[in-house]
Amino acid sequence: MEPVLDVSARDTWPAPLDRTPEQNLAILAYEKTEKMPYKYQVEVALALKSGRDVVCIAGTGAGKSMAFILPLFLGxxxxxxxxxxxxxxxxxxxxxxxxxxxxxxxxxxxxxxxxxxxxxxxxxxxxxxxxxxxxxxxxxxxxxxxxxxxxxxxxxxxxxxxxxxxxxxxxxxxxxxxxxxxx
Known part of the structure; x- marks a missing residue:
């Protein structure tokens, strides 16, 4: 599973106005949780926030719970x-x-x-x-x-x-x- 952004390369993260919605949510989540979400988690969260029905199937410990709550960081x-x-x-x-x-x-x-x-x-x-x-x-x-x-x-x-x-x-x-x- 690939994180949205590399935490070890924070100095290369895009400036706020240059961020994609995925990057923006990932950074918000990182600031709140100190965990960088995976791409699939952000995709699930943005789909939920937009009102779409989503089925997320992932193994134990894969981070499904993070995907559920990411929409809450968007206000x-x-x-x-x-x-x-x-x-x-x-x-x-x-x-x-x-x-x-x-x-x-x-x-x-x-x-x-x-x-x-x-x-x-x-x-x-x-x-x-x-x-x-x-x-x-x-x-x-x-x-x-x-x-x-x-x-x-x-x-x-x-x-x-x-x-x-x-x-x-x-x-x-x-x-x-x-x-x-x-x-």
């Missing part, structure tokens, strides 16, 4: 909803994203409160990570996901660990059930 009202199978992964992802200066929260049985749901609706969090069950349940995240307060925001939905979707069959959200109310 504007964007929220990333991540569907994750395990509380441990949810909590770990939230902590990692917080290290990059992002407001991220894992929503699960040990963290969910009415106040947390209100904070999500108010746009306090840029990244919300939870289980398929929580997104389906009207008493949990479904109300926030479909809220009027976030209707003008760009929503990016990520299914992490998609290879286990078949085990979620009885609890997974059917896209058609959200279609009519999705902002």
């Amino acid at each position: 504007s009202k964007t929220i990333v909803w991540i569907v994750s199978p395990l509380n441990f992964i949810e909590n770990q992802m939230a902590k990692n994203y917080q290290k990059f200066g992002l407001s991220a929260v894992a929503v699960n049985a040990s963290t969910i409160t009415p106040e947390l749901i209100l904070d999500i609706k108010k746009g306090k969090y840029q990244v919300v990570i939870s289980s398929p069950e929580a997104y389906k349940d009207a008493n949990k995240l479904r109300g926030a996901l479909l809220s009027k307060e976030l209707s003008s925001w760009q929503h990016i939905t990520v299914v992490d660990e998609a290879h286990v979707i078949h085990t979620w069959a009885n609890t997974c959200i059917e896209a058609s059930s959200l279609e009519s109310g999705f902002p």
Whole structure:
């Protein structure tokens, strides 16, 4: 995998007005995370930011999670909803994203409160990570996901660990059930 820019050659990076959108996002990400993103991560992020549907298949440790959050470094009202199978992964992802200066929260049985749901609706969090069950349940995240307060925001939905979707069959959200109310 090839990084967008060579970190060891910072003095050769293009001047701000000469940068491509890919280089600009890579430098923003590097400043926030101290990690230079790979070309595929930036391509995925720019496609997501432009509203395109994206399928990103990469191995464990290849940096898919970075691709999910790069659009947040471009500003504007964007929220990333991540569907994750395990509380441990949810909590770990939230902590990692917080290290990059992002407001991220894992929503699960040990963290969910009415106040947390209100904070999500108010746009306090840029990244919300939870289980398929929580997104389906009207008493949990479904109300926030479909809220009027976030209707003008760009929503990016990520299914992490998609290879286990078949085990979620009885609890997974059917896209058609959200279609009519999705902002």
